[in-house]
Amino acid sequence: MTDAFLTAVCLMKHMKERDKSAFWQVAAAIFFVFGLFVAVGMARAEDNIPDVIRIASEGARPPYNYLENNDLAGFEIELGRELCARMNVTCTFVTQDWDNLIPGLLDHHYDAIMAALNITEENREKLAFSTPYVRMPxxxxxxxxxxxxxxxxxxxxxxxxxxxxxxxxxxxxxxxxxxxxxxxxxxxxxxxxxxxxxxxxxxxxxxxxxxxxxxxxxxxxxxxxxxxxxxDPAYFGEGIGIGLRKGDTALKAKFDQALEEIRKDGTFRKIRERFFPYEIE
Incomplete structure (x- = not known):
């Protein structure tokens, strides 16, 4: 910003008086837009949320997740898309075999797991979880x-x-x-x-x-x-949630907020009814 200001001052010395007003109007608009980009970038940096969130799923557990024409589909994929939309980020989906789901997340190959992953004490030792989105009876x-x-x-x-x-x-x-x-x-x-x-x-x-x-x-x-x-949580854990790295606290908060929003406005029920003809929470 300082360099841009000095450049503007130098240009002013060579301009006629009648052009200076128009110049500063344009310059003010440019500085304003630049400031917005800086502010948005700082906010995103503080949240530590990537612009593109990569979500891994297995593609082998219908109706939670399955492959359709070699692309991931199912309840969790539709739910993930809606959550990303509420978070104002782009999401992409990665197919990963079950045994490598957690190692791949910990190695930063993707940012989250949505694959009918149960919230158990054993899994909590490695991962953080969103609030449960399925408590299957x-x-x-x-x-x-x-x-x-x-x-x-x-x-x-x-x-x-x-x-x-x-x-x-x-x-x-x-x-x-x-x-x-x-x-x-x-x-x-x-x-x-x-x-x-x-x-x-x-x-x-x-x-x-x-x-x-x-x-x-x-x-x-x-x-x-x-x-x-x-x-019964004593036997079956708390339910199914989004698996996340323990350090990604801002991302967990965003997922939790988005889950709360879609429950309140009925969007979760609409998605659920396309895949489960009964309550799952």
């Missing part, structure tokens, strides 16, 4: 032709409940349904196939996974989702 899957009266501990006494082995679902089922028979499986698919063969009476899992199986697998045609169970 649990549910039971049963057979349509053999309805279950209820899902209380007493109602399920003696019933066989299939769960994925060595997971929070196994621990939750054992603690909450002590009079039921808990049967472990290597995968959700195996448990649901046994449900169809009447080897178990119910399968316990997250509602999104059960709904996805029912939507896409012929084997699940005779099944029905029974009774939502509230998500």
């Amino acid at each position: 649990l549910a039971f899957l049963g057979r349509r032709d053999e309805p279950i009266a209820g899902v209380s501990a007493e109602a399920l006494a003696g019933k066989k409940i299939g769960v994925i082995a060595n997971t929070a679902f196994e621990a939750y089922a054992e603690d909450h349904f002590p009079k039921a028979q808990i049967q472990n499986y290597a995968s959700l698919e195996e448990a649901i196939l046994d449900l169809g063969e009447k080897r178990v009476d119910l399968v316990l899992a997250e509602k999104a996974d059960l709904n996805d199986f029912r939507t896409n697998r012929r084997e699940a045609q005779n099944t029905v989702i029974i009774g939502d169970l509230p998500r």
Whole structure:
């Protein structure tokens, strides 16, 4: 700015009086615009927010995220675009395999993770998280032709409940349904196939996974989702949030603010309804 001012003074010495007024009007406008750029740059520097935010996702967990014509799509991608718009930044999406999601973030290959990443104590040791944007309820899957009266501990006494082995679902089922028979499986698919063969009476899992199986697998045609169970943070963590580096406190604050805004004005619900026909918070 000082150099520009000295240049202007030198030019003034060689100008006629009638031209000086017009010159200073133009110069004032230029200095004003320059000042705005400086102010915006200083504000962005203080926030430590990049102009382009790179968001990584796996592309293998529908409806949260999936690949469509080799491009990332799904609930989290639409949500990420809306959050970036509220933050007045450009966002780009990066496909990353699950095992390298957190290492890639810590190595600054991208700025955030939106990939159905659960907020757990183990993940908190490495990352910071936004406020949760999904708290997926649990549910039971049963057979349509053999309805279950209820899902209380007493109602399920003696019933066989299939769960994925060595997971929070196994621990939750054992603690909450002590009079039921808990049967472990290597995968959700195996448990649901046994449900169809009447080897178990119910399968316990997250509602999104059960709904996805029912939507896409012929084997699940005779099944029905029974009774939502509230998500217990003691077993399943706080929910799903945006994974961030611990030092990016300004970026976390911006994401949290944008999440709050879209919840209040109904935008979050509109996005959610395109991918989940039920509440997820």
